[in-house]
Amino acid sequence: MMAEAMNGDGATPLVSVIVPVYGVERYLDACVEGLVGQTYRNLEILLVDDGSPDRCPAMCDAWTARDERIRVIHKANGGLSDARNVGLAKATGDYIYFVDSDDVVERNLIERAMATMRDYDADLVMFQFDTISEDGKPLTSSYKHNHYDDVIIMTPIEAIKAQVKAEIDGYFWSFVAAASIYRNHGFSFPVGRKIEDMARICNVIGESHRVVRIPEALYHYRMRRGSITGDWSMQLTRDWVRATDDRETYIVERFPELKNFMKLQQLIFFVNLDYETIRQSLVAKFSIDPQDADRIRRRIEGLTKDVAGAGDEVPESTQSLLDTMKQTFAEMVEPDAGTEAGQAADGQPDREPGRKREKAYSRKRRRYDFYVAGPFFNPEQVASMERLEHVLDTHGKTMFRPRFASDIAEVGPAGCFDDDVNGICASKAVIANLMDEDSGTMFEIGFAHSLGIPVYAYREGLRDGDSINLMIAQSVRAVFSSSDDLARYLETGEHKDADYAQF
CATH class of the missing domain: 3.90.550.10 (Spore Coat Polysaccharide Biosynthesis Protein SpsA; Chain A)
Incomplete structure (x- = not known):
């Protein structure tokens, strides 16, 4: 009825x-x-x-x-x-x-x-x-x-x-x-x-x-290709800022009693946004307008003072991120053992850049919990990557995300390669989305394994009887079959692989 x-x-x-x-x-x-x-x-x-x-x-x-x-x-x-x-x-x-x-x-x-x-x-x-x-x-x-x-x-x-x-x-x-x-x-x-x-x-x-x-x-x-929201861009960053400013303006005018609440929430938002813009700019050569970055940082400084003045406590995760940001510039521009990748000790270009890269990359400091590998070339792949990243983010894990790291039109294939390999070497572990068996992801798994970096796999819908290439299966420590499976492991340390075949 x-x-x-x-x-x-x-x-x-x-x-x-x-x-x-x-x-x-x-x-x-x-x-x-x-x-x-x-x-x-x-x-x-x-x-x-x-x-x-x-x-x-x-x-x-x-x-x-x-x-x-x-x-x-x-x-x-x-x-x-x-x-x-x-x-x-x-x-x-x-x-x-x-x-x-x-x-x-x-x-x-x-x-x-x-x-x-x-x-x-x-x-x-x-x-x-x-x-x-x-x-x-x-x-x-x-x-x-x-x-x-x-x-x-x-x-x-x-x-x-x-x-x-x-x-x-x-x-x-x-x-x-x-x-x-x-x-x-x-x-x-x-x-x-x-x-x-x-x-x-x-x-x-x-x-x-x-x-x-x-x-x-x-x-x-x-989830489809051609939808309105796209990849990270500076214009999208500005739109995020304007949206959150519009929201704050309405809330504070309509409900003045929420003023202090909004200051704290705005601080949390801008700290996360600014950390990402800094990371994109320094690690991935992302094109960040210095004036935009400066405006965001000034907002953070002002909000930090407002929150402290109101006697509100900054969440531990946000304070940790603030502390990390203070160290970000020094750490990210620090050359490896006094030598940039692709450059010999005497300052001359390395004649064997591949070998030099491997030695330089292997000395990177581990700044990220996970390097998140996987394809992102169609909406289904992007949706799967977002689900994987969401689980890591909600469990407090820091990530290097290649899909936001480089613009090939700006840095070229060599720049993209360097950025991603640097990202792997700057991470404590790699988690790889096996969707569609992307060849780039397979390389990232092998490269990380060769450096002794722990590798985990993520394949949504994996069931008993499914197959995974033995070279991949032998390189990873676990294969998570869903976002819930990964979340359970991060929370309890418990996991049991599906009974899949190796070929």
Whole structure:
């Protein structure tokens, strides 16, 4: 029996579903099918064609003939935020829900959200999500957002604190909210930037009166090539900074009692961000604008003073990172035994650079817990690497991540090679993602093994009877079959390999 929330006058509320559309002709039908098939029927579905250059405009129009609840808005390309703003302005519903047009929803998503609104007198309902591949296959994922098993009822302040501490992810497709929250507070997404969800999610949470989180995975987030968020870049760093500044500005103005809380959380954020920019710049020759780096460091200095002045205690992990940053420049520019790789003791170029590199690299100080090897050339591979890195990060492990280390267009193949090999030698251990048996990863395993650096393998979904090349199997100390398997080992030291074959 379908459970539909009711307005005070007994009417069934209208839910506006806003779907920005751009360059997703392969996935659009699956997305819209999930929406028109919702068990909650009182919907208006707004397909906002953001000047898509493929068949999406015609596909959107075709859907209007199939379901009268669908409206199409054609507009010039302006980006995700602009498309969302246009859809929001045209929406007439009592509740608002945003969907990304390459993703898939469970058919009872709206029903469960509206029933929860009714049962708990809430005006914002959040739910869990999982990830799928380009072809729709389930992917293993581990998000803090999903780490709860019971219904959670929260005040706006409680939910804001959870979001700032990354216990609630900043995705607008992960919740349904009352339209009045948007309409009564001049809400809009920031146009021309990435990380727009994090910049605005607390504006919505803060204007609700009750937030409820339900332990049901109702949304399937597709990991694919060509998605909006990309690899690390300085522009992305600036967008992160602007997003977190926007978030802090709203929270402190709306809830002044959270001022000290936000100072501490901002310090934790900027310390982590600045450490990564320094590492990218010095270790990997990443192009960092000195003015950007200086602004971030000045923010850290100011926030450190603010936190100390408020009498708040800096978490041990953050203080450790602050201490590490103070040593970073001296350690990272220190030459190995007085000689740079590829240069002889007399300062002349080495005539046998390969042999000289090996000797110089082997003397590197161990600054990272793990060198994280693995392929990152398509969305499925990136998703798998993110799951692996997430486990290490949440267990306090420092990492050298080659996928962020070098831009081949800037440093060339030789520079990429040097950066990665230096990274291996600067790590206490290597953990290698065996997905797709990437040849570069195989080299990294062999190189680390030859230097006596411990190597661990990670292969999601490994089962009894599967096969692993004997040269790899004999080089590694353990093969973890999932993120949970690795997490258990890091927490307890316990692990048992699957009964795989070696060939």
